[in-house]
Amino acid sequence: MTPTDxxxxxxxxxxxxxxxxxxxxxxxxxxKRVETSQSDLDIWSRLHPLAxxxxxxxxxxxxxDIDIMDEAAVNAAIALVDERFGERGKIxxxxxxxxxxxxxxxxxxxFDKIQISLIAPNGDTEQKIEFLGRGQQIVMHGVHPTTRELxxxxxxxxxNTRRIELPLINKAxxxxxVEDIVAVMLNHGYQRAGESKRKSNGKSxxxxxxxxxxxxxxxxxxxxxxxxYANILNGHSYHDTLRDLSIKxxxxxxxxxxxxxxxxxxMERSMAPxxxxxQDRYDDIPRLVRGAERLxxxxxxxxxxxxxxEDPPEPVPxxxxxxxxxxxxxxxxxxxxxxxxxxxxxPSEHARVAHALWCAHTHLIxxxxxxxxxxxxxxxxxSGKTRALEATEPLVARPxxxxxASAAYLFRKAGDDAGPxxxxxxxxxxxxxxxxxxxxxxxxxINAGHRRGAxxxxxxxxxxxxxTEEVPVYSAVAMxxxxxxxxxxxxxxxxxx
Numbered sequence: 001m002t003p004t005d006x007x008x009x010x011x012x013x014x015x016x017x018x019x020x021x022x023x024x025x026x027x028x029x030x031x032k033r034v035e036t037s038q039s040d041l042d043i044w045s046r047l048h049p050l051a052x053x054x055x056x057x058x059x060x061x062x063x064x065d066i067d068i069m070d071e072a073a074v075n076a077a078i079a080l081v082d083e084r085f086g087e088r089g090k091i092x093x094x095x096x097x098x099x100x101x102x103x104x105x106x107x108x109x110x111f112d113k114i115q116i117s118l119i120a121p122n123g124d125t126e127q128k129i130e131f132l133g134r135g136q137q138i139v140m141h142g143v144h145p146t147t148r149e150l151x152x153x154x155x156x157x158x159x160n161t162r163r164i165e166l167p168l169i170n171k172a173x174x175x176x177x178v179e180d181i182v183a184v185m186l187n188h189g190y191q192r193a194g195e196s197k198r199k200s201n202g203k204s205x206x207x208x209x210x211x212x213x214x215x216x217x218x219x220x221x222x223x224x225x226x227x228x229y230a231n232i233l234n235g236h237s238y239h240d241t242l243r244d245l246s247i248k249x250x251x252x253x254x255x256x257x258x259x260x261x262x263x264x265x266x267m268e269r270s271m272a273p274x275x276x277x278x279q280d281r282y283d284d285i286p287r288l289v290r291g292a293e294r295l296x297x298x299x300x301x302x303x304x305x306x307x308x309x310e311d312p313p314e315p316v317p318x319x320x321x322x323x324x325x326x327x328x329x330x331x332x333x334x335x336x337x338x339x340x341x342x343x344x345x346x347p348s349e350h351a352r353v354a355h356a357l358w359c360a361h362t363h364l365i366x367x368x369x370x371x372x373x374x375x376x377x378x379x380x381x382x383s384g385k386t387r388a389l390e391a392t393e394p395l396v397a398r399p400x401x402x403x404x405a406s407a408a409y410l411f412r413k414a415g416d417d418a419g420p421x422x423x424x425x426x427x428x429x430x431x432x433x434x435x436x437x438x439x440x441x442x443x444x445x446i447n448a449g450h451r452r453g454a455x456x457x458x459x460x461x462x463x464x465x466x467x468t469e470e471v472p473v474y475s476a477v478a479m480x481x482x483x484x485x486x487x488x489x490x491x492x493x494x495x496x497x
Contacts, residue, residue, distance in 0.1 A: 003019070003045075003051075003052050003053075003054055003141075003142075004041050004042075004044075004045050006054050006140075006141045006159060007019075007036065007041050007044075007054055008038070008041060009158075009159035009160070010054070010056065010140070010158045010159060011036055011037075011038070011041075013158055013159065013160075013161060013162045013163060014162050014163030014164060015056050015057075015061060015140075015158045015163055016033065016034070016035055016036050016056065016057040016059075016060070016061075017036055017054050017055065017056055017057075017140070017158075018030050018033065018036065018054070018055045018056075018057060018137060019044045019048045019051035019053075019054065019055075020051055020053040020054060020055040020137070020139055020142065021048075021050060021051045021052075021053065022053065022145040023053070023055075023139055023145060025055055025137060026048050026051045027048075030057075030137065031135040031136070032135075033057060034059070052142055052143070053139050053141065053142025053143065054139070054140050054141040054142055055137040055138060055139050055140060056104070056137060056138055056139075056140045056158060057136075057137050058104075058132040058133055058134075058136050058137060058138060059110040059133065059134045059135070059136075060106065060107060060108075060110060060163075061104050061105065061106055061107075061163060061166070062104075062105050062106075062107050062110075062111065062131050062132060062133045062169065062174060063102050063103065063104045063105065063131070063132045063138050064081065064102065064103040064104075064105065064129075064130075064131055064174075064177065064178075064181075065100075065102045065128075065129070065130045065131070065132055065138065066078075066100060066101050066102070066103070066129060066181065067100050067126075067127055067128045067129065067130065068099070068100060068118070068120075068127050068128075068129070068185065068190075069099065069100065069120065069124070069127060070099070070120070070121075070185075070188055070189075070190075071098075071099040072188060073184065073185055073188035073190070074099040074100070074101055075099075076184050076187075076188070077129075077181045077184050077185075078091075078093065078101065078103075080177075080180060080181060080184060081103055081177070081181075084177065085105070085167040085169070086167075088167035088168060089105075089106075089165055089166045089167035089168065090155065090156055090161055090165045090166055090167070091103060091155060091167065092104060092153060092154070092155050092156045092157060092158075092161060092166070093153065093154040093155060094138075094140065094151060094152070094153050094157070095151065095152045095153075095154070096139070096144040096146075096147065096151050097144060097146055097147050102138055104138075104158070104166055105166050105167050105168070105169040105174075106163050106164070106166040106167070106168055106169070107133075107168065107169055107170060107171075107174075108168070108170075109170065109171070110133060110134040111131075111133045111134060111170075111171035111174065112133050112134050112135075113130060113131060113132055113133050113134075113135075113136055114130060114131040114133070114171075114174055114175055114178050115128055115129070115130035115131075115178075116128060116129050116130070116178060116179075116182050116192065116193075117192070117193035118182070118185055118190045118191065118192060118193060119190065119191045119192075119193050120189075120190055121188075121189035121190065121229070121249075121262070122229055125193060127190070129178050129181050129182055129185065130178070131174045131177075131178055133174075139151060140157070140158050141157075141158075141159075186254055186255075187254060187255045187258045188254075188258060188262075189249055189254055189258070189259075189262050228241050228244060228245045228248075229245075229266060232245070232263075232266045232267060232270060233266060233269060233270050233271060234270070234271060234272065235270050235271065235272020235273070235278070238267075238277070238278070238281040239281060239284075242263055242281060242284075242285060242288050243288050243291070243292070245263065246259055246263060246285075246288045246289045246291075246292040247292045247295065247296070249262065249292075250289065250292040250293055250296055251292075251296060256289050256290075256293055256330060257330040259289050259292075260285055260286055260289050260330065260334065263285045263288075263289070264282060264285055267281065267282045267285070268282075268349075283338055283341070286330075286331065286334035286335075286338075290331070329360075332360075333356060333357075333360060336356045336359060336360070336395055337352065337353070337356045339391075339395075340352055340355055340356060340391060340395075342391075343387055343388075343390075343391040344384065344387070344388050344391055345384065355374070355392070356395075358372070358374050358476075358478075359392060359395035359396050361476070362396040362397040362398075362422045362476040363396075363397040365397070365419075365420050365452075365474075365476055366419060366420065366452070368452065369451070369452050370450050370451050370452065371420075371449075371450055371452075371474070371475070371476045371477075372450070373446070373450065373477050373478075373479065374392075374476075374477070374478040374479070375428075375478070375479045375480075376388040376389065376478070376479070376480040376481075377479075377480070377481060377482070378482065379482065380482075381482065385426070385480035385481065386426055386480060388480060389401070389424045389426055389478060389480050392424060392478055393424055396422040396424075396476065396478075397419070397421075397422055397476075398419060398420070398421040398422055399421070399422045399424055400413055400421045400422065400423045400424065401424045401426075407441030407442050407445060410423065410442065410445050410473075410475075411441075411445065411471045411473065413475075414445070414449065414471070414472050414473050414474065414475045420472075420474050420475045420476065421475050421476070422475070422476040422477075422478065423475055423476070423477045423478070424478050424480075425446075425477060425478065425479045425480070426479075426480050426481070427480070427481055428479040428480060428481035429481035429482045430481070431443060431446075444473075445473050445475075446477055446479075448473050449473035449474050449475045449477065450474075450477075451474065452474050453472075453474065454472070454473050454474050455470035455471055455472055455473060
């Protein structure tokens with residue numbers, strides 16, 4: 001498809017294309033253009049044959065440009081856009097240099113560009129969030145000048161999607177969306193550019209600013225964040241580096257839980273040996289983050305009142321507030337994560353993460369459509385399976401610890417008003433390794449009870465009358481036993497998906 005063909009399709013779809021070389025428009029006065037005609041395309045093909053890329057004017061098609069190199073942060077921003085505007089129209093994604101992405105909208109009243117510059121966790125100051133608007137353009141088709149690869153689209157493009165199909169947005173909504181996406185970036189370790197320093201006209205900044213400044217190297221300029229990241233990745237000065245980086249991230253307004261996750265991710269990618277020293281520092285991260293929170297909070301509480309006649313320090317914009325419940329939840333999860341390590345030897349750290357999250361899941365089970373079964377299995381006895389269930393019991397909701405529980409007991413506990421129980425079933429191989437006609441009710445309870453609203457049909461005798469009833473069986477179940485004895489259950493699960 002030639003550039004002229006691309007531009008013709010864009011015109012038919014209601015967009016305003018212009019010829020671009022690389023990323024630069026080649027037309028004089030292009031900022032004031034309001035439309036493009038077929039005669040324009042004919043002229044451009046003769047006068048600008050080397051301008052093979054095609055841009056789109058953004059006056060009536062404002063475009064959100066997420067100029068961020070953190071893939072997880074970009075995906076979170078896309079999810080936010082989809083949640084807020086997905087029902088209003090088609091969310092199209094244009095990629096040039098991934099993971100950066102552009103998302104076109106439409107508007108009735110053009111507005112000027114909205115931009116917030118950010119500082120990435122590695123110190124990069126070139127990343128930003130912006131809405132391109134009146135007097136601007138963005139490349140829609142062609143070859144990216146850096147990657148030398150074609151621009152790519154997801155969920156449609158301006159050649160096969162009409163402008164009227166895009167979500168409608170106004171200036172106020174665009175500003176709010178940019179601010180909310182910036183908040184998402186803060187939770188991924190980014191900072192607003194220029195908000196680390198609060199000194200102007202010779203006046204000192206607040207204690208919080210000075211604390212952050214100390215974390216940045218003791219002067220008014222930023223220490224390269226990349227230095228701290230490199231220390232962790234290379235296994236140097238773990239404690240001091242993790243402490244300093246946690247202070248910097250918390251001072252930047254990053255969610256404490258996100259700080260823990262980010263530091264642990266760095267530790268897991270460390271090229272240094274993952275030995276006992278590494279594990280101790282890894283486990284210590286939640287405490288360091290809590291210490292950073294406490295230090296900043298104490299310094300804010302000690303903020304001095306300026307003497308009469310002096311101007312107060314410039315106000316510090318408040319960091320995004322973390323609900324107390326969310327903060328406490330992160331702390332509880334961290335404590336549970338550390339507690340489990342004391343009693344259980346896992347095949348991998350991922351198994352310990354899954355175990356801790358499953359325990360938390362039991363407290364929220366009624367918010368889920370399904371509950372996964374937790375199984376501690378081994379080929380040999382005396383390998384710690386029972387101890388794993390014992391360590392699990394204090395962490396879960398409404399635990400039932402049983403070896404030879406009757407089916408009637410399980411049905412009654414699952415159906416009472418207290419809510420779905422957590423059944424901790426030891427010696428499970430005695431149930432699934434038995435003959436087919438034994439323990440059928442218990443097997444039915446375990447197999448059917450993974451789905452919310454699931455019931456198990458039974459016949460109940462009342463005097464001379466036989467009645468049928470549907471007994472609720474939705475419950476969390478953790479099992480321990482010999483794998484060989486439970487093999488039939490696993491074959492059943494494999495066959496049913």
